[in-house]
Amino acid sequence: MAHEAAHDHHDEHHDHHEHQNFFQRWVMSTNHKDIGTLYLVFSLLMFFIGGSFAMVIRAELFKPGMQLVQPYFFNEMTTMHALVMIFGAVMPAFVGLGNWMIPMMVGAPDMALPRMNNLSFWILPFAFALLLSTLFLPGGGPAGGWTMYPPLSLQSASLAYVVFAVHLMGISSIMGAINIIATILNMRAPGMDLLKMPVFVWSWLITAFLLIAVMPVLAGAVTMLLTDKYFNTHFFDAAGGGDPVLFQHVFWFFGHPEVYIMILPAFGIISEIIPTFSRKSIFGYKAMVFAIASIAFLSFIVWAHHMFAVGLPLGAEIFFMYATMLIAVPTGVKVFNWVATMWGGSMTFETPMLFAVAFVILFTIGGFSGLMLALVPADFQYHDTYFVVAHFHYVLVTGAIFAIMAATYYWIPKWTGNMYSEFWGKVHFWNSVIWVNVLFFPQHFLGLAGMPRRIPDYNVAFANFNMISSIGGFLFGASQLIFLGVIIHCVWFSKKKATDRVWEGAKGLEWTLSSPPPHHSFTIAPVIHDDELAHGHTED
Amino acid sequence: MISGGIRPKGSKGIVRALGAGALGLIGMGLFGSTVLANPEPGQLNLTPGVTTYSHVPYMLNNVALGVCVVIGILVFGAMFIAMFRFRKSRGAVAEKWSHNTTVEIIWTVIPIIILITLAWLATDGLRQFSDTTGAQMTVKVTGYQWKWRYDYVDYQGKAISNVGFMSKLDDQSNATRQLNSGLDPYAVKVGDENVYLLNVDKPLVVPVDTKIRFVITADDVIHSWFIPALGWKMDAIPGVVNATWTNIQVPGVYRGQCAELCGQDHGFMPIVVKAVSKEDFAKWLADQQKSVAPAAAPAPASTAAAPAQATAQVAPAHGAQG
Numbered sequence: 001m002a003h004e005a006a007h008d009h010h011d012e013h014h015d016h017h018e019h020q021n022f023f024q025r026w027v028m029s030t031n032h033k034d035i036g037t038l039y040l041v042f043s044l045l046m047f048f049i050g051g052s053f054a055m056v057i058r059a060e061l062f063k064p065g066m067q068l069v070q071p072y073f074f075n076e077m078t079t080m081h082a083l084v085m086i087f088g089a090v091m092p093a094f095v096g097l098g099n100w101m102i103p104m105m106v107g108a109p110d111m112a113l114p115r116m117n118n119l120s121f122w123i124l125p126f127a128f129a130l131l132l133s134t135l136f137l138p139g140g141g142p143a144g145g146w147t148m149y150p151p152l153s154l155q156s157a158s159l160a161y162v163v164f165a166v167h168l169m170g171i172s173s174i175m176g177a178i179n180i181i182a183t184i185l186n187m188r189a190p191g192m193d194l195l196k197m198p199v200f201v202w203s204w205l206i207t208a209f210l211l212i213a214v215m216p217v218l219a220g221a222v223t224m225l226l227t228d229k230y231f232n233t234h235f236f237d238a239a240g241g242g243d244p245v246l247f248q249h250v251f252w253f254f255g256h257p258e259v260y261i262m263i264l265p266a267f268g269i270i271s272e273i274i275p276t277f278s279r280k281s282i283f284g285y286k287a288m289v290f291a292i293a294s295i296a297f298l299s300f301i302v303w304a305h306h307m308f309a310v311g312l313p314l315g316a317e318i319f320f321m322y323a324t325m326l327i328a329v330p331t332g333v334k335v336f337n338w339v340a341t342m343w344g345g346s347m348t349f350e351t352p353m354l355f356a357v358a359f360v361i362l363f364t365i366g367g368f369s370g371l372m373l374a375l376v377p378a379d380f381q382y383h384d385t386y387f388v389v390a391h392f393h394y395v396l397v398t399g400a401i402f403a404i405m406a407a408t409y410y411w412i413p414k415w416t417g418n419m420y421s422e423f424w425g426k427v428h429f430w431n432s433v434i435w436v437n438v439l440f441f442p443q444h445f446l447g448l449a450g451m452p453r454r455i456p457d458y459n460v461a462f463a464n465f466n467m468i469s470s471i472g473g474f475l476f477g478a479s480q481l482i483f484l485g486v487i488i489h490c491v492w493f494s495k496k497k498a499t500d501r502v503w504e505g506a507k508g509l510e511w512t513l514s515s516p517p518p519h520h521s522f523t524i525a526p527v528i529h530d531d532e533l534a535h536g537h538t539e540d
Numbered sequence: 541m542i543s544g545g546i547r548p549k550g551s552k553g554i555v556r557a558l559g560a561g562a563l564g565l566i567g568m569g570l571f572g573s574t575v576l577a578n579p580e581p582g583q584l585n586l587t588p589g590v591t592t593y594s595h596v597p598y599m600l601n602n603v604a605l606g607v608c609v610v611i612g613i614l615v616f617g618a619m620f621i622a623m624f625r626f627r628k629s630r631g632a633v634a635e636k637w638s639h640n641t642t643v644e645i646i647w648t649v650i651p652i653i654i655l656i657t658l659a660w661l662a663t664d665g666l667r668q669f670s671d672t673t674g675a676q677m678t679v680k681v682t683g684y685q686w687k688w689r690y691d692y693v694d695y696q697g698k699a700i701s702n703v704g705f706m707s708k709l710d711d712q713s714n715a716t717r718q719l720n721s722g723l724d725p726y727a728v729k730v731g732d733e734n735v736y737l738l739n740v741d742k743p744l745v746v747p748v749d750t751k752i753r754f755v756i757t758a759d760d761v762i763h764s765w766f767i768p769a770l771g772w773k774m775d776a777i778p779g780v781v782n783a784t785w786t787n788i789q790v791p792g793v794y795r796g797q798c799a800e801l802c803g804q805d806h807g808f809m810p811i812v813v814k815a816v817s818k819e820d821f822a823k824w825l826a827d828q829q830k831s832v833a834p835a836a837a838p839a840p841a842s843t844a845a846a847p848a849q850a851t852a853q854v855a856p857a858h859g860a861q862g
Contacts, residue, residue, distance in 0.1 A: 064725040064736065066717055072804040145801045151778060152761040152802060238779020244762060245777060279628070281638040309764060309799075310775045311782035314670045318663060325655045329648060336647045339618050344635035346628040357623070361616055368608035375658060377665035378600040380772040381586055384764060384799040448601075449583035450768035452799045455807030457717055460726050460734045461579035 027122070030114035031519060032099045033415070038121050039096025040408075044484070046088030046128065047401075051477050053081035058439075058473035061466050066457050074456035075143035076135065082146035083162075086262065087169045088128055090396065093404045094265040095120075095176050098204045100415065102180065104510040104517065105198045107189025107526045112182035120176040127168035134158035145454060147255070148222065150236040150247050154229045163222045170215040177211035180204055189509075191528035195289070196535050198508055199282060202289045203268025206296045210257045210264075213300075218254040221247060245310050252303035260299040263395065264292055266363075266403030267334060270356050272508075273410050274338050275534060277353035278345030279505035283337045285535045291330035291337075298327045308376050309383045317376050324374040328367070335364055350503075351425035355406035358433050359399060366394030369444065384454075387447025393440045398433075405432075405483065412490055413498035417516040420490035428486060431479035438472030507534040577769050578738060578795045587768050590790040590815075594771030596665035603661065607654060669772065672785045675753035679744065680704075683756075683763030683776035683798070686805035690744045693755070695825065703828045709808050710739040717808060730793075738795040743812035747821035748788050756782045761803060767796030767811055775800055788815040 029035050056077045060068045069077070099117065103110055111117045134141035139157025142148070153159060184205045188197070224247070227233040234240025236247045267288075275282045282288060304312060304320040312320075338360050347353070369391035373379050382388060405428075413419050442465035451462045458466065498515040512532065513521050530536030577590065588598040626632040678693035684706075691704035713736050716723040728736035746752055756765055758776040766773030773796075774784045788794075796811040816824065 065721070065723075066719045068719075070719055070804075071807065075801070075804065075806075143804075149762055149801070155761070155803065244779065278626070279634040280636075283638050284644060285638070287639075287644060309773050310777065311780065314666065317666060317670075321662060321666070322659055325659055328655060329651055332651050333644070333648060335615060336644075339615060339622065340640075340643075341638075342619065342622045343626065344637070345622070345626050346632045346634040347623060347626055348628050349623075357619070361619065364612065364615065368612065371608065371658075372601065372604045375600050375604055375662040377662055377669060377772075378597045378604065380669070381597045381601070381768060383773060384766075445582075445584050448586050449579040450587075450766075450796065451579070452766065452797050452807070454801040455797070457737060457807055459579060459736050459738050461581045461583065464582055 029118050030110070032103050032110045032114070032117065033517070033519065035111075035117050035121050036096045036098075036100030037415070039092045039099060039124075042121070042124060043089050043093035043096060043404075044487075046084050046092070048480070048484075049132070050081050050084035050089055051480065053077045053084065054473065055477055057081060058470040060456050061458070062470040063467065064458055064460050064463050069456070071456045072140065072143055075145075075454065076141045078454055079142045079145055080132070080135065083131065083142070084128070085396075086146065086258075087166075088124070090262050090400050090404070091173065092124060094204075094207075094262070094400075095173075097269070097404070097407050097411070098180060098265065101411065101510060102183060102201055102204060103187070104513060104521060105201050105508060106184065106187065106192050107509050107522050107528065108183060108187035109520060109523050111179050112187055113179045116175050117179050120172045120179065123168050123172040127165045127172070130161055130168070131165040134161045137161075147251060148225060148247075149251075150225060150228060150244055153225060154236075159229055160226060163226045166222050167219055170219050173211050174215050177208035177215075180208040181212075184208075189522065189525040189528060191530075192509075195286070196528075196530070196533055198268075198534055199271035199285070199288055199292075200265070200268035203264045203271075203292055206292050207261050207264045210261050210296055210299065214254040214257045214261075217250060218258075221250040221254065224250070245307070248307050248310060249303070252306045253300075255306065256303040257296075257299045259392075259395075260295060262400050264296065266359070266400045267292060269403045269407045269410075270338060270359055272534075273352050273356040273406055274341050274360075276410075276503050276505040276507070277350065277356070278342050278347050280341055280345035281534065283340035284333075287333055288337055291333045294330040295327060298323065298330070302327065305374060305379075308379045321374055321376045325371065328371055328374075331367060335360060335367075348504075350409075350422060351420075351429055352406045352410035352503075354426065354429045354433075355402050355409065358429070359402045359406065362398030362402070362433075362437075363395055366391055366399055369394065381450075382447060384452055385447035386443040386451045386453060389453055390440050390443035390447060393443070397440070398436055402432075408487070410503075412487070413502045414510065414513075414515050414517070416491050416494075417498055417514075418490050418494035419496035419498050420486050420494065424482060424486050424489070428479060428482040431482065432476060435472045435476035435479055439469055439476050440472070442466075442469045442472075507532060509533070577792050578733065578735075579768075589769050589771045590788055590792065590794065591770050592787040592789060593668060594769065596668060597771050600658075600662055600665060604658060607658065669784075672753050672783045675751045675785055677746070677750055677752045679746070679752060679754050681754055681756045681765050681776065683758035683760075683765070683802070683809075685760050685803050686798075686809040688740075688763075688765070688798075688809065688811060689759075692825070692828075700825070700829070702832045703825065705742050707740045707742045707744065707812070709737070709805075709810060710735075710741055713737050713739055714808070735795065737808065738797070738810050738812070740810055740812045743793070743814045745814045745816060745821065745824050746788065747818045748791050748815050750818065751785055751787045753783060753785045756784065762800050763798050763802045763809070764800035765796070765811060766799035767794050767813060769794040769796075770813070773799050788813075791815050791817060 025034060026038065029038070056069065057074065060066070060074055099111065137158060141158055142153070142156050142162045144153035144156055184201060224233065224235040228235050228237060234242040236242050236244045238244070271282050271288055302320055302324045304316060305324045308317060369387065373382055373388065373391060409420060409425055446462055446465050449462065451458055500514050501511050502515060509526060512526065586598050586601050588595055677695045680691040680693050682689040687706050687708035689704065689706050692700040694700055712728050715721060716725055716728055716736065725736040726734060728734060730739065754774070756774050756776045757780060758778045760778060762778070763776040764773050765776055770786045772784060774782050792815055794813045794815065798806055798809045
């Protein structure tokens, strides 16, 4: 392959790269490791920004009565909290993890399209600067919920900015997904068969197809909002022959696969971490891969479960109820397989394993509330109440975010060559897991008691659990500063060096590289020994 | 050195303790609620409600919760046992196996059976809810930013053309909720019941023991009409008419809120339904009709939504605003 010769040349001339100045290395990067770092740093910053919006929300909801903000600003906070967390924190974090790890896991020298990779990242700071700037403009930021239902969202003065920002984020995701698919399908080292790849790589391969399928649908939906507001179309206006519910169908056709986009890479991460710390192969490798694919497929046919209260025909409600319940089967298989991996293992509980175990338990609780929500007559009570808020925060915070944190602790010794402080990692873990439950578990009760979503004030009957939840929120938020401290210490101040393998039970190509790996790794394709892979033997 | 496999001796006690805990949890859910008309402080579960339908979501919720608690005990129990028994620090040596077809088939088939059972229960409940025929009364609900309008359409076969009114947040709640009002939400009461943000100036008055069909729409943005005690909510969408029904069995005052983000005062447009005996309702209705001069207030919704078997959306013809 022609690439090898060119990269050989680079490899022997290491010094050449130390001459890259800051601008060349970080703004004009074509390196998957540096771009991965850029995504991760950006995502952490967005996590704190989105988190501060959540602090405003929980502060206003601490007691009944309005103490801090006007209702309209409160709606801006709920809207922006979700947009920032979904598109700025969770998705870029998974892209960053994918960028760092996928080439190393499959024995590739870099991503298939390194320059496009850089563009994919650099679009994001501009998109979010645009989105966040709306908070400071006359008329304020978007306040119609991250779901942007018309006609309400059409009343927003900042709609055009939000639509443009969403388009930019969508382009970034689509290009990133193309890169991932091209890399995984074309650049695996010889001997890295598809069914020998790490589960994390499979999870990203499948997620990338979901992204390409649905981001354009979101783009279509928000463009129709734009033209309805500014160009006299009537897609969502009944008086003009349209239908507000059309938006919901188009949005959720994107929106449901979107939530699976936010969880499938997490499944992949957990399937890497648990076997390592159990010193035992993942139980049912092929079933795990097949389950991810099934979940991805099913995610396309359940969207209307977000719309059970709009007045769908009976047949539609029944179909979407059954299809939604069906997703519990492959998801359950995954949970059972993780437990079966632990069973009979030889476990140690370093910080990555603690977060992974917490993921399995708490994500499953989120799955339980999801199953309850799938039952339409029950959903008529739960819909648009705090029961839904509790459900999705369990799957997104104790699910996706905990997986991202687990992955950070797991791989940061490889990225930096330094061990993080295990003591402070555990302090971060225990604080996070306790306070996140204080924050979100009472919200189930609030929803069952009938407290609606997206309200800045409430009847005194809801006061006790709201206060408990807010306390949990403040302490959970504060605990994340420990995470920031652990990372900063690990990158710049840690004296403990990491070995190549880092973790005793770790298997796979990425662990054969040094810690930190060379700036350009696998410039010559590695020779693959099946015994060194986590899934080198495909009997299961 | 501990090998794999299940050892019944040590784990029985744990299983018993966990089982007792589960029963306690389920008990709290099932038996811990008398008929709750409006939210109670510290309320843990749904209200069984006061209508002929509301026990359906209540029962489904409890059954699903019970299933989830049992599965949770089994799965989390296995995890905790594993984390204790198979620690490296305890000398555990990792097994080599990574598949077991029998076990995998069992834990795929059993969940499918559980799901089919839940689906069967839920489908029946859904069919009940979707049948809006045979109503003795029709009420039209219209959502506005940020209040509701109620129009009485017909009662016991007789059309009502002049009873309709707006229903908005009561003055005391409204004054209290202003930013830094200095007023105490705990002081907003009707009798002993705190009604802060759950009270209106003019409630919807309806008779008990009567199948009431609601036709629900909106004037501006999407709202949602929600009273937990009735057992359902339905979106109010501009340009669309949604049909639902209820049959309240217990006289009382039932409170709910708008359940779809509709702008700045989404949290401040509550819903109050006062259910009275049929005699009291007939008197109230007669009083209302006498005190209002006959006005042309046609209700196109009643003809458009007549054949509704399901909770179908019916767009009024000729672009009439709902």
